[in-house]
Amino acid sequence: MSHSLPPDPVDGPSAHTRRRFLLAAGTGVAVTAAGAWLATTAGAPDTVATNRARDNPRGLPEYDAVYERAVRGLEAPLGFTDCANPTVRALRDTAGSDGHAVTSVIDRFVIHHTGTTADQLDFLSRCNKRSSAPTFYLRNDGSVIELIRPGAKPSATGADWNWRSVAVETLNATGAPEYAVTAGQVEELAQMIAWLASFDGKSLDGVPVSFTIDRAHVITHRETWSGTECPGPYLQSRIDDIVRRAQQIFENGE
Numbered sequence: 001m002s003h004s005l006p007p008d009p010v011d012g013p014s015a016h017t018r019r020r021f022l023l024a025a026g027t028g029v030a031v032t033a034a035g036a037w038l039a040t041t042a043g044a045p046d047t048v049a050t051n052r053a054r055d056n057p058r059g060l061p062e063y064d065a066v067y068e069r070a071v072r073g074l075e076a077p078l079g080f081t082d083c084a085n086p087t088v089r090a091l092r093d094t095a096g097s098d099g100h101a102v103t104s105v106i107d108r109f110v111i112h113h114t115g116t117t118a119d120q121l122d123f124l125s126r127c128n129k130r131s132s133a134p135t136f137y138l139r140n141d142g143s144v145i146e147l148i149r150p151g152a153k154p155s156a157t158g159a160d161w162n163w164r165s166v167a168v169e170t171l172n173a174t175g176a177p178e179y180a181v182t183a184g185q186v187e188e189l190a191q192m193i194a195w196l197a198s199f200d201g202k203s204l205d206g207v208p209v210s211f212t213i214d215r216a217h218v219i220t221h222r223e224t225w226s227g228t229e230c231p232g233p234y235l236q237s238r239i240d241d242i243v244r245r246a247q248q249i250f251e252n253g254e
Helices: 015-019 034-039 046-055 183-197 232-252
Strands: 072-074 108-113 136-138 144-146 165-170 218-220
Touching: 108 183, 108 232, 136 183, 165 183, 183 232, 218 232
Parallel strands: 072 144, 108 165, 108 218, 136 165
Antiparallel strands: 136 144
16 A cells, blocks of 8 residues: 555554453454553563553554464554544455455455555554554564464455455565565565465464465565555565465465
8 A cells, every 4th residue: 555654643443452462253263452561571681661551552452363473463443443442353245345244265365565664654554534443563683473363364455355365564674756665575575475365265363364375376466456656666576476476375374
């Protein structure tokens, strides 16, 4: 999703919501707010607190990430049907602007870029005015934050694609015109694609997966909508390489 993300005056969940324990509907996974974690880790090294603040700047409730390579799983509010009362996940059983019923499936991996080199986790951690919340956020160092459970519908690619896809927002390492990313990010994209393919014919976080590592199933934002240049020239030019690398990882069990 090609955008430069300015400060947004709309905050995320209330302090009360962030402090309480939350059980995401249908997931069976209890998650705890950052405040509860801090209360039980008094005296933790400053570096731990610093890393935690960097990886969860809004103090969102956390859960064990479904994608095992992710640094954290955060309960980003746009994963829910109501940002003010985040208790029910946005499920994958409706699509389109009219909200027509569909059979839940994950069959696409959609690559986006931020369009900026400034870290975007704070922005993506709230009910922002761009309604932007991908499944994964990928930083320059190759680290991944899971913002929306894969079983839930992200808000990233559009109503005709969110219901059937997982989406990754890739932080740019350089700005215009190339909007390059790092070698670590390219590798991690391939790792994520290979991981998704391992669920083909199975269920991922409660949703059936029909996914093959090829260019029909690995797509970019611009390939879903002609009105964007996302994910920028650099990533767009590397998609075939990323698919080949993902196939290698999958076939060799790397």
